[in-house]
Amino acid sequence: xxxxxxxxxxxxxxxxxxxxxxxxxxxxxxxxxxxxxxxxxxxxxxxxxxxxxxxxxxxxxxxxxxxxxxxxxxxxxxxxxxxxxxxxxxxxxxxxxxxxxxxxxxxxxxxxxxxxxxxxxxxxxxxxxxxxxxxxxxxxxxxxxxxxxxxxxxxxxxxxxxxxxxxxxxxxxxxxxxxxxxxxxxxxxxxxxxxxxxxxxxxxxxxxxxxxxxxxxxxxxxxxxxxxxxxxxxxxxxxxxxxxxxxxxxxxxxxxxxxxxxxxxxxxxxxxxxxxxxxxxxxxxxxxxxxxxxxxxxxxxxxxxxxxxxxxxxxxxxxxxxxxxxxxxx
Numbered sequence: 236x237x238x239x240x241x242x243x244x245x246x247x248x249x250x251x252x253x254x255x256x257x258x259x260x261x262x263x264x265x266x267x268x269x270x271x272x273x274x275x276x277x278x279x280x281x282x283x284x285x286x287x288x289x290x291x292x293x294x295x296x297x298x299x300x301x302x303x304x305x306x307x308x309x310x311x312x313x314x315x316x317x318x319x320x321x322x323x324x325x326x327x328x329x330x331x332x333x334x335x336x337x338x339x340x341x342x343x344x345x346x347x348x349x350x351x352x353x354x355x356x357x358x359x360x361x362x363x364x365x366x367x368x369x370x371x372x373x374x375x376x377x378x379x380x381x382x383x384x385x386x387x388x389x390x391x392x393x394x395x396x397x398x399x400x401x402x403x404x405x406x407x408x409x410x411x412x413x414x415x416x417x418x419x420x421x422x423x424x425x426x427x428x429x430x431x432x433x434x435x436x437x438x439x440x441x442x443x444x445x446x447x448x449x450x451x452x453x454x455x456x457x458x459x460x461x462x463x464x465x466x467x468x469x470x471x472x473x474x475x476x477x478x479x480x481x482x483x484x485x486x487x488x489x490x491x492x493x494x495x496x497x498x499x500x501x502x503x504x505x506x507x508x509x510x511x512x513x514x515x516x517x518x519x520x521x522x523x524x525x526x527x528x529x530x531x532x533x534x535x536x537x538x539x540x541x542x543x544x545x546x547x548x549x550x551x552x553x554x555x556x557x558x559x560x561x562x563x564x565x
Contacts, residue, residue, distance in 0.1 A: 236356055236449065237278040237432055248347050253278035256293050256341020260377050260488060261409050264308045268315020269413040271340040274489040276323050277433040279344050280420035281492055283354035288346045290320050292330035295339035312340055323415055354423055356430040357449045359495040363429055363525035365456060366501055368419040368508065368518070369411050369491025370543040371439055372467030375478050376401075376408035377488075379470050395469040404464050407545035410516065411464075412489040418513045419492045425507070426500040434490030440483025442493060443523075443532035455528025456495075458483065462520045462541040465548065483534045495525055518543070 238253040255275045259267050272290070279287055296309055320327050330342065379401045382388035416433065423431060432446045443456045461468075463480065471480040478485045496504055505519040520541060 237281040238284075240282075240353070240355075243347070248349060249353070250345070250347055251279065251282065251284060251353060252343065252345045254293075254341065254343040256339050257488070259338050259340065261405075261412075263409070264311040265315040266409050266413055267340060268312040268317075269319040270315075270409070270489050271312075272316040272319035272323075272342065273413055273415050274435065275342045275344050276319075276325075277416050277435075277489060277492075279346060280416035281431050281433040282356065283420050283423040283428065283431065284346055284348060284352060285324075285417055285421045286346060286348070286352075287320075287323055287325040287344050290325055290327045290345075291343040292316055292327050293339070293341040293343070294330065294332045295335035295337065296332060297338045298334050298336055300338075312338075316340070316342065319413065319415065323417055354428055354431065356432055356446055357451050358429040359446075359450050359454050359456075359525045360429065360452050361454055361525055361527045362498055363454075363495045364498050364501045364521050365443070365458065365523035365525065366494045366496055366504055366519050367434070367439070367462060367491050367522045368416065368494070369414070369434070370407075370462045370464050370518070371434070371485070371487060371490070372404070372464035372471075372480060373408040373412055373488050373490065374486050375467040375470055375480055376404040376464055378478070379467070380405035392470050392473045395473045396466045400466045403545040403548050404466060406547070407464050407543075410546065411491075414516055416492050418508060418517055419494070419519070422504055422508055423492075423494060426496055426504045429495040429497070431492050431494040433492050434487045436486045436488075438479065438484040438486060439490075439493065440532060440534055443483075446493065446495075447530045447532045450530060453527060453529060454525050455530065456523060456525055456532035458523035458532070458534045458538060460520060460522040460539045460541055461534070462518075462522065462543050465542045465544050468540050468542075481538070481540075491519075516546075
């Protein structure tokens, strides 16, 4: 599971806790702090938990940084982390800082809650549908942005993408990774979610397989649609699919929630999450189905690619279609 669930000896309460850390992947230290915090909290949100009681921050300061770099960069990372925690309704009360060859940033999130406040990720049934709440392709977008200054790498992709496309995709990826999954976690309760996980280092297929193994019923997950940041699929193909984006195993950072919802609730979930009352940027797509099976997950041979238009770019009619039906791709 995404978090450990520890029954307490006090009145039916459970302690739910998670920890995560990773290396910087964007150039903006403030945004890096926000992304790290969102990534930690996401494991709680994947269990439908919307409140976090406490956070600790884990920070490794690089020995290779000059004193000036350290004094400018590390406070911005810390501020980004704290601001994201505050947005999530919690606060950072401590942690640990060490010196290390590399910058590492992460944390611990803890909550004590009652059984009705969390959703165990094990109750999917045949007939459910799979909903995803953030686009895929963050790792490809970050890599492509780094390749702008690497002529050898850039030459491999410049025929399928412009510099502006890459900049827009990078900004979209950064915005998406820094956005909390808190709204999606809340709506899991409203629309009777049966299971969920967040999409991170194992990619959409890896995490779908992990969740499938947790199910109590004999089910399998079949993914028909892949919502991907615009042009990232083309970049992946131009690089010989080495990123494995279309195969579903490209790593994501602070990705969306993959949620099993009753079929009659899924379209309503996708419509509700885009409501202005939740702020800008929330989206969701129906990407697959739950069928009778043997605790496995797969992507169909030719999945439908949904091009998700970055903010600031003009959208085409096919982009960002949250109501895409899985059957349309089969």
